[in-house]
Amino acid sequence: MTTELIDPPARTGSAEAPRPLDTPVVLDVKDLRTHFLMPGGTVRAVDGVSYTLHRGRTLGIVGESGCGKSVTAQSVLGIVPRPGRNVGGTVTLTRRDGTNLELTSLDPRGKVIRSVRGNEIAYIFQEPMSALSPIHTIGHQITEVIRLHTGAKRDEARFRAETVMRQVGLPRPDAVLDRYPHQLSGGMRQRAVIGIALACNPGILIADEPTTALDVTTEAVILDLVRSLQKEGGMAIQFITHNLGVIAEIADEVVVMYMGRQVERAPVSQLFHAPQHPYTQALLRSMPRLGHRAHERLEAIQGMVPDPYDVPPGCAFHTRCRHYVPGTCDSPEYLEVSPRHWVRCSRAGEVA
Amino acid sequence: MIAYTIQRLLLAIPTLFVISLLSFVLIQLPPGDFLSSYAATLAALGEQLSGDTLALLRESYGLDQPIYVQYYKWITGIVTRGDFGLSLEWKQPVKALLWERMGLTIALTLSTLLFTWLLAIPIGIYSATHQYSPLDYVFTTIGFIGLGVPGFMLALVVMWIAFIYFGADVGGLFSDQYKNAPWSLGRVWDLLQHLWVPMLILGMEGAAGLIRTMRANLLDELHKPYVTAARARGLDETVLTYEYPVQVALNPFISTLGWALPGLVNGGTIISVTLSLPTAGPLLLRALQSQDMYLAGAFILLLGSLTIVGTLISDLLLAWIDPRIRLTH
Ligand SMILES: Nc1ncnc2c1ncn2[C@@H]1O[C@H](COP(=O)(O)OP(=O)(O)OP(=O)(O)O)[C@@H](O)[C@H]1O
Ligand SMILES: [Mg+2]
Numbered sequence: 001m002t003t004e005l006i007d008p009p010a011r012t013g014s015a016e017a018p019r020p021l022d023t024p025v026v027l028d029v030k031d032l033r034t035h036f037l038m039p040g041g042t043v044r045a046v047d048g049v050s051y052t053l054h055r056g057r058t059l060g061i062v063g064e065s066g067c068g069k070s071v072t073a074q075s076v077l078g079i080v081p082r083p084g085r086n087v088g089g090t091v092t093l094t095r096r097d098g099t100n101l102e103l104t105s106l107d108p109r110g111k112v113i114r115s116v117r118g119n120e121i122a123y124i125f126q127e128p129m130s131a132l133s134p135i136h137t138i139g140h141q142i143t144e145v146i147r148l149h150t151g152a153k154r155d156e157a158r159f160r161a162e163t164v165m166r167q168v169g170l171p172r173p174d175a176v177l178d179r180y181p182h183q184l185s186g187g188m189r190q191r192a193v194i195g196i197a198l199a200c201n202p203g204i205l206i207a208d209e210p211t212t213a214l215d216v217t218t219e220a221v222i223l224d225l226v227r228s229l230q231k232e233g234g235m236a237i238q239f240i241t242h243n244l245g246v247i248a249e250i251a252d253e254v255v256v257m258y259m260g261r262q263v264e265r266a267p268v269s270q271l272f273h274a275p276q277h278p279y280t281q282a283l284l285r286s287m288p289r290l291g292h293r294a295h296e297r298l299e300a301i302q303g304m305v306p307d308p309y310d311v312p313p314g315c316a317f318h319t320r321c322r323h324y325v326p327g328t329c330d331s332p333e334y335l336e337v338s339p340r341h342w343v344r345c346s347r348a349g350e351v352a
Numbered sequence: 353m354i355a356y357t358i359q360r361l362l363l364a365i366p367t368l369f370v371i372s373l374l375s376f377v378l379i380q381l382p383p384g385d386f387l388s389s390y391a392a393t394l395a396a397l398g399e400q401l402s403g404d405t406l407a408l409l410r411e412s413y414g415l416d417q418p419i420y421v422q423y424y425k426w427i428t429g430i431v432t433r434g435d436f437g438l439s440l441e442w443k444q445p446v447k448a449l450l451w452e453r454m455g456l457t458i459a460l461t462l463s464t465l466l467f468t469w470l471l472a473i474p475i476g477i478y479s480a481t482h483q484y485s486p487l488d489y490v491f492t493t494i495g496f497i498g499l500g501v502p503g504f505m506l507a508l509v510v511m512w513i514a515f516i517y518f519g520a521d522v523g524g525l526f527s528d529q530y531k532n533a534p535w536s537l538g539r540v541w542d543l544l545q546h547l548w549v550p551m552l553i554l555g556m557e558g559a560a561g562l563i564r565t566m567r568a569n570l571l572d573e574l575h576k577p578y579v580t581a582a583r584a585r586g587l588d589e590t591v592l593t594y595e596y597p598v599q600v601a602l603n604p605f606i607s608t609l610g611w612a613l614p615g616l617v618n619g620g621t622i623i624s625v626t627l628s629l630p631t632a633g634p635l636l637l638r639a640l641q642s643q644d645m646y647l648a649g650a651f652i653l654l655l656g657s658l659t660i661v662g663t664l665i666s667d668l669l670l671a672w673i674d675p676r677i678r679l680t681h
Binding site for chain 2: 077079081109114115116117118119122123125127130131132133134135136137141144145148149180182196
């Protein structure tokens with residue numbers, strides 16, 4: 001395998017080089033586990049995921065559909081839908097006042113976790129188009145959050161809402177606030193959703209595929225916007241996507257997930273230049289890149305995503321792995337192979 | 353919103369015209385007319401009407417004229433003088449028979465509607481927010497019984513129980529002393545005391561159905577992404593249930609408003625006959641049987657018009673609470 005094949009795509013627009021992860025940790029997720037107890041068996045949607053979010057930095061989470069990216073994010077906020085249940089791990093939030101708060105042990109309907117949601121940790125949904133109430137104006141929905149978390153009066157909240165809407169680049173924010181979601185274009189709605197997420201100056205922003213539903217141009221604009229907002233506010237961002245191109249654009253560190261488990265975690269340039277897990281390598285090979293001749297076919301990952309009720313034993317990826325060796329891959333450990341670079345592969349080092 | 357209201361009001365005018373035409377044609381449809389069925393009744397009793405008498409009667413009632421002339425006379429009488437013609441069977445102006453019956457029907461319909469909503473909405477909300485809880489199962493079971501048992505049977509059972517155990521006659525809407533009395537406070541009070549039995553019986557089936565509707569709608573709505581998104585913003589569960597989804601789940605209730613009246617008149621007729629209620633249903637049934645055309649026509653026309661008005665009200669309400677409807681018009 002040549003290094004040329006796994007060159008990261010060039011960052012475009014206002015993108016900058018990835019930044020070092022030298023800022024304070026604001027969210028520390030350790031061995032998070034969330035399972036769905038279904039009639040047909042247990043789906044281990046999230047099964048031992050660990051990562052940290054750093055002030056002013058962006059963590060990208062990638063993986064194929066169904067690997068547990070969204071459930072990970074929902075577990076952090078305690079909003080996993082039934083029959084999903086958090087069955088282990090800790091999520092430690094460093095609050096604005098500097099104190100630490102463990103989130104998984106809180107009552108998911110209680111006051112404390114509610115004061116975290118939308119206030120200290122904001123969540124942009126995978127389907128932004130349907131994440132707004134159809135029967136309330138944008139202004140109602142944003143001032144509701146502001147008043148809830150800051151105790152602001154109606155006028156103050158309205159003023160704050162206009163400021164935020166201007167920040168996310170909506171022209172004539174006062175007019176937009178009086179609109180209903182169906183009256184806005186997709187790009188405007190996504191900006192409004194981001195505006196609502198930013199309304200209370202959250203320290204952490206979890207963005208779950210916020211650009212998947214948008215066209216490429218709008219996607220680039222929104223990514224630029226998120227980046228510049230991060231610069232201004234110093235937010236830590238957890239950016240979920242299945243698009244490695246977007247990861248290359250925005251992330252400083254990357255977590256790769258497969259079947260609810262974390263298979264690799266590395267700083268972004270490390271991941272693109274020296275991926276260690278065969279799954280990561282396969283993902284990179286399946287990614288379209290600039291500068292490649294058009295007739296060169298992309299390589300799809302061989303085989304099928306396994307049934308979530310029936311995760312293969314040992315290394316979950318072994319059924320699709322070209323480096324699988326029976327006997328060797330039965331219990332891969334999650335090891336730090338170089339500074340800040342973890343891999344769960346029994347043959348790490350041999351297969352790169 | 354104003355433009356929409358005006359547009360809907362203007363649209364109602366031709367609709368009302370078509371309804372009046374249809375009601376008139378409808379009552380003319382059965383072969384023969386009132387006089388032939390009257391003659392047949394007399395013949396059955398052994399009396400014969402001579403052809404001359406029949407022709408004379410036919411002429412005096414205007415039944416010998418072409419149908420469009422009859423329609424024109426009928427409709428201009430209604431529009432200009434509020435005159436619905438003469439009930440051939442009762443030998444009285446239709447007006448005199450119509451209004452009390454219609455008034456009682458509307459009163460019964462509205463109170464039944466109110467009763468079903470007051471019952472169905474809270475139970476539906478409870479069932480949806482406590483899905484698969486013991487009480488949810490209880491309500492579901494009762495609901496299926498309510499849907500399965502025919503209303504007239506329930507009416508008979510209630511009447512029987514009331515008579516055997518309480519010695520009370522729960523039929524009708526008035527006690528004997530008020531039955532034909534002029535309106536007074538006492539009569540209104542008497543009406544209220546009698547109203548709840550038919551209200552309960554008429555409302556049972558509707559309430560059972562509406563509980564199912566409310567539960568299903570709300571469950572649907574509660575799992576929509578915008579609710580989860582609002583939860584992720586820190587809103588509490590009460591707001592998440594009431595402020596957003598309940599409002600949306602109520603839409604189908606409002607849209608059925610227009611059909612409540614004809615629904616109760618149709619479905620309620622059998623129950624009304626069983627309970628001998630002085631409402632429109634039984635009288636309309638009787639008028640149709642005896643081909644008492646002006647009486648039947650007046651009822652059909654009024655019920656049709658009330659349906660139009662009901663639909664209009666529910667459409668305007670829907671537009672008022674749902675911006676997606678309001679703003680696309
Ligand atoms: N409400 C639910 N009920 C049952 N199982 C669920 C539910 N939500 C998620 N799952 C299961 O959890 C697993 C992970 O789902 P998740 O939504 O986190 O995937 P994802 O990585 O976000 O995928 P995508 O890229 O398609 O958004 C899947 O196997 C899915 O079937
Ligand atoms: Mg997802």
